[in-house]
Amino acid sequence: MIVKTRAVVLREIRYRDQSKICSLYSRDFGKISVIVKGARNPKNKLSGLFNAGNVIDLVLYRKNNRELHLASDGNLVLSPMVPEPDLLRFAVLYRIIDLVRLTTENDEKNLPLFSLLTGTLEQLYRKDQHFELLYAWFLLRFVSLLGFQPSLRQCVLTGEDIPRAIEAGKVSGLYFVMNPGGFALPWAAATSPVIKHLLPLRSTMLLCTLETSPVHDLETIRAEHDDVEHLWNLLQDYCSRHLEHTGGRKNLAIVSQISRK
Structure with missing residues (x-):
């Protein structure tokens, strides 16, 4: 046919x-x-x-x-050769397409995933794009589309409202819990045996911003490189725990090295 x-x-x-x-x-x-x-x-x-x-x-x-x-x-x-070749663009590109190739099955149509992939590449191939931030944005949406969307508004351990706790000045940072995925308030996570990572408040706010921002608004977000790299590592770790065959961390390390040059 x-x-x-x-x-x-x-x-x-x-x-x-x-x-x-x-x-x-x-x-x-x-x-x-x-x-x-x-x-x-x-x-x-x-x-x-x-x-x-x-x-x-x-x-x-x-x-x-x-x-x-x-x-x-x-x-x-x-x-990716248009408008001009870029080493960092290619490093992020290969990380994205490898992730899709290694974690999806043959002959399983997923139009939302296709739209996410092509929309991300369209932005990646633009001139003066923040490639690292785009990669973090993609990882968050990719793992969410495959059924593992992290909870960023409610504590995954207690159900408490996280924005309310931040506005009240009760926290200076949050834990990101790997399973179930999402933020946990410090007093709930401190005694829990779950696998977790402590994030400074600035990084948590950036992750929340990425969750609600459409891809074409990323160029308006101002973020420190260390915060973006922190989210890369966090989301890559989260993907590797929930998705099979995500590959090693070698490509991610290469992206990090290139972006610092």
């Missing part, structure tokens, strides 16, 4: 002399694998199209119960 869909290229592997096998996250079918014949031949019309991070419209021959489909045509929608 010949079908058209939009997809993000998650991974590309060389196949034989001039072809590629690619992992895609598609709008209509979720994660799929395709073979692109001749894609490594510079004279082929598909050369350069099926590169990791590209968002493409494609035509493919799809057969049910097959693990590998044939891509026959396509057009570029978005590329």
Whole structure:
């Protein structure tokens, strides 16, 4: 059956002399694998199209119960090479697409996840974007979409209202509890055996801001690099505890090193 869909290229592997096998996250079918014949031949019309991070419209021959489909045509929608290559952009990009590739199942359509992924990449490929903050924003929404949304408004241990406690000046920081996920007030978490991390109030407020901010408002948020990096590590740890095959922390460390240069 010949079908058209939009997809993000998650991974590309060389196949034989001039072809590629690619992992895609598609709008209509979720994660799929395709073979692109001749894609490594510079004279082929598909050369350069099926590169990791590209968002493409494609035509493919799809057969049910097959693990590998044939891509026959396509057009570029978005590329990380536009407006210009950027090392930090690529570091964040590969962290995002690796996370999607490693934690999603084949042939499971998830339109909200596809929209999150393409919307995030659209912002990532803009000039002068705050790549680190965008990555933290993506992690929070990604893990929430997959069913593990952390509670940031009520204490996960007592149910008490957290904004009210902050406004009353009762806390200078909050604990983030890994399971169940979310904030816990200090007096509730202090004696609890749950796995938890203490966050300064500034970091907790930033996380709450990210939860309520649409992606196009991120450029208006002013945040210290240390706070953003703190949230990376926290959310990455949270993802790794709730999602299978999230990979190691090597890529995250690379992002951190690049952003400090």
